[in-house]
Amino acid sequence: MTSSNILLQDWDTPFGLPPFQAIRDEDFIPAFEDAMRTHRAEIETIANDGNEPTFANTVEALERAGRALTKVANVFFNLSSADTNDTRQAIERDIGPKLAKHSMAIYTDPKLFGRIDALAAKADTLGLDGEQRRLLERYHKRFIRAGAKLDAAGKARLTEINSRLSELHTAFSQNVLAAEKAFQLVLDGEADLAGLPDFVREGAAMAAEERGLHGKHVITLSRASVEPFLEFSTRRDLREKAYRAYFARGEGGEGASDNTPLIREILALRAELATLLGFSTYAAYQIDDAMAKTPATARDLLEKVWAGAKRRADAEAAALAALAQAEGHNEPLAGWDWHYYAEKQRKAEFDIDGAALKxxxxxxxxxxxxxxxxxxxxxxxxxxxxxxxxxxxxxxxxxxxxxxxxxxxxxxxxxxxxxxxxxxxxxxxxxxxxxxxxxxxxxxxxxxxxxxxxxxxxxxxxxxxxxxxxxxxxxxxxxxxxxxTYPGLSxxxxxxxxVELPSQLYENWALQPEILNRFARHVETGEPLSQAIVDKLHAVRKFNQGFATAEYTASALYDLAIHEVDNVEGIDPIAFEKELRASLGVPDAIALRHRAPHFQHIFAGGGYAAGYYTYLWAEVMEADAFNAFEEAGSVFDPQVAERLHRFVYSSGGTLKPDEAYRAFRGRDPEVGPLLEKRGLAESESATV
Structure with a gap:
């Protein structure tokens, strides 16, 4: 590359890491535009190739095309998520719709799809290896799901929809960030700090310093700030302020940070997209390209878990209410009370003090x-x-x-x-x-x-x-x-x-004795956690799991249900949540883990839309997969680890997920280990 734009040059840094100090915000738009032009030229060359389509001149050529654009996009979107500013947010609003149109132009190109379709039709005769066959299958389905088979009018409308959705997703995310930046609960004096352990005070003092409030303390809407405050603050009035602000992010009512109208438009456009592509609902469209295949299968798992979660959560709520009443709190248990009394109960039942553990x-x-x-x-x-x-x-x-x-x-x-x-x-x-x-x-x-x-x-x-x-x-x-071999399967x-299986499975090793004994040592004394505490940490894993399972599962059911609505015209996402809560019987003191106005998994992008259930789906596999190590007699068993490495962590998308899991485990996953892990088990152990 000979461009004067640093983003389009070859970088001689170790590993080719972006030279961040040399990159200016004003470099991004020209780099995006240049890279898109280059990519369009590459696509035109592939589509207009006069030779018969082959895997090499079509699929492999597509894998090589767009490298400059991928390079620029990776730098920009990582920075716009992790270290943004006003300029980068403006660029994000500008470039998102352009990238959506650019992508749609590729996936709706009739000549290009013709070549992919021809290869897919004779895939058995092409002499492809397993990875190549899988890549061709993924490209073919990706083109179809992007509208390659639509007529010209349908393609044009789908392009408009995806462009507008890009704008809405960006606006939704930026509204949530704006709400988080705008709020600060200032704690002024010892009375406001009552009950807070040193680590919470120190974090709040640092947050205040960052905001120029010297000598004060600030609770922000970062989960790492809010949750400890809710656990330890004895000031119920301040807990209520923090709780309400946290769960009202994006629900501004009036003003630029109100995400409710954005949600309505997102849902309407997604429903229209699904209809254009021949699906009854957006949930049906999304899950068609997942392991579950249908919304009914995903819902069946969620409802199976919900029944046990509700029983457990109701019991937990009653226990916490009794604890609160014993301390003289006679009002109904509220959301801003749950963490506070749960921490008290955990300490009383298991003699585990969260502050003392940190x-x-x-x-x-x-x-x-x-x-x-x-x-x-x-x-x-x-x-x-x-x-x-x-x-x-x-x-x-x-x-x-x-x-x-x-x-x-x-x-x-x-x-x-x-x-x-x-x-x-x-x-x-x-x-x-x-x-x-x-x-x-x-x-x-x-x-x-x-x-x-x-x-x-x-x-x-x-x-x-x-x-x-x-x-x-x-x-x-x-x-x-x-x-x-191929980046498209990497x-x-x-x-x-x-995708959540490798991540959720890895969590299991955090509390293994071999790891705790070596690394969980007191930061000042160097003393390890006692065996008694380690035993309690394992015993306490099922504590408050009714709450944890209910807040997650209710959110997943909300996501699935709102994307299954036949007619979304005039839908009120807040009223929809209230109706869902009532139908499920969610305890009043439990909020959905992600309420609609700040549910970034499903409204700040399409990746997890109608797919928030996937964490639970993956947890079924994860709990079952970890059992393979326990059955082998060691959580580091080398034979099990080798299969895990080969078929799960290193195989990328070269295998179908169900095939990859069976290759690792020798069978399909069972739901029993999940229910046991969360303390929700009954007698049955069904296969999912």
């Missing part, structure tokens, strides 16, 4: 624990790099090596909350693994929102934080261990209800 879970030690788990399972080693360009001072990077000591990947960790980062936790990449034209090593990034220790103090994690770290690192390993390029 010094044992220091961030650096937990990163090392995740790395050690990967070493024991897959032979990986990690060498921190301090010589690489990074996009923020808090970001860190490691060279990942395989058993032979050869570089396998670059891993980037971005762990701390900041106003420029959207909430939540996720895995992404700056480059995918492939070897279509020589070995390309992946650059994988984990982005989280932990509270940073103030004044040079260590950053301490809660148990939930530790699980989140292991979860996202499981996704990261799915990208780092990828061992495929890493996490798998069915949506399979």
């Amino acid at each position: 010094p044992y879970f220091e961030l650096d030690a937990m990163i090392a624990a995740a790395f050690e788990t990967a070493h024991r399972l897959f032979g990986l080693s990690f060498e921190e790099r301090r010589d690489l360009p990074i996009y923020h001072p808090d970001v860190r990077a490691w060279t990942v090596k395989n058993r032979d000591g050869k570089p396998l990947a670059l891993f980037v960790g971005d762990y701390f909350a900041r106003p420029s980062k959207r909430s939540g936790a996720w895995m992404s990449d700056f480059r995918e693994q492939s070897r279509i034209d020589g070995e390309v090593l992946p650059i994988i990034v984990n982005v989280l929102n932990f509270t940073k220790g103030g004044d040079g103090k260590p950053s301490l994690l809660s148990l939930d934080d530790v699980r989140t770290l292991f979860h996202e690192f499981g996704h990261g390993l799915h990208g780092m261990l990828s061992n495929v 890493g996490t390029s798998v069915d949506r209800d399979f």
Whole structure:
């Protein structure tokens, strides 16, 4: 590349990591436009090739096309999620619809689809290996799902829909971020800090300093800030303020941050898209390309789990209400009471104090624990790099090596909350693994929102934080261990209800004695957790699982139900939630884990729309998969780990998910281990 634009040049940095310090925001739009022009020219060459279509001149050519665009997009969208600013948000609003139109022009090109369709029709005669056959199948289905078989009017309308959806998804996400940045609960004086342990006070003091409120404390709408406040604050009035603000994100009523009208339009456009493509509902369209295949199958699993979750949650609510009444609180148990009294009950029943545990879970030690788990399972080693360009001072990077000591990947960790980062936790990449034209090593990034220790103090994690770290690192390993030829099948390029298996499975190792005994040590004394506490941590895993399962499952049922509505005209997403809550009998004190106005999984993009159920679907596989290690007698059994590596973590999308799971486990997953794990089990053990 000879462009003067740094984004379009070849980078001589280690691993080809973007030279972030040299990239200016004004470089992005010209780079996008140039890269799209190049990509269009590449596509035209493939589509107008006068030779008969072959796998090489069509499918492989498509895999090679658009590299410059992918490179620019990976840099921009990682930055716009993890370290945004007003300029980047404006670029995101501008470029999203253009990229949607660009993509639609490719997938609705009749000449290009003609070549793909011809190859698919004679796939059995082409002499393809398994990976090539799978790639051709994925391209063929992708073109059809994008509207390749529609007439000209249908293609034009679908392009308009996808362009507008891109605008709406971006606006939705930016509205949530704006709401999170705008809110701050200022704690002024000891009375406002009542009940808060040191780690919560320190995080709140640091948040105040970042906002110029010297000497005060601030609770933000980061989950890592809100949840500890709800657990420990004795000020019920302040808990209510924080709780209401957290669950009202995006529900502005009036003003720019109100996402309700955006949701209505998103739902209407998705319903129209599904109809154009021959599906009865958007849920049917989405799940047709997933393991579950139909909404009914996904709903069956959710309802099976909901029955046990509701029984457990009702019992938990009654117990917490009784505890509150014993302390003189005679009002009905509210949402801002649940975490507070649950923490009290956990401490009373299991003698486990969440605040007292945090010094044992220091961030650096937990990163090392995740790395050690990967070493024991897959032979990986990690060498921190301090010589690489990074996009923020808090970001860190490691060279990942395989058993032979050869570089396998670059891993980037971005762990701390900041106003420029959207909430939540996720895995992404700056480059995918492939070897279509020589070995390309992946650059994988984990982005989280932990509270940073103030004044040079260590950053301490809660148990939930530790699980989140292991979860996202499981996704990261799915990208780092990828061992495929084609980028279109690399890493996490798998069915949506399979992609959460590697991440949720990895969480299991966080609390294994072999890991806890070595890494869960008091940050000041170096003392390990006692065996008695380790035993209690395992015993407490089922505590409050009625609440956890109910808040998640109700959200998943909401997502599925609202995307199954036949006629969405005039739909009120807030009223729809109330009706769903009533029909399910959700306890009053339990909010949906993600209420519609800030449900970014399903309204800030289409990836998880009608697919939030996939976490539970994957958990069925995850619980069953971990049992394979327990049955072998060791959570690090080398034979089981080798099968896991081969068929789950490294195979990418080269295998169909059900085939990949059976190759690993020897059979289909069973739901029994999930119900047992969550404390919801009855006598049956059904196969899913």
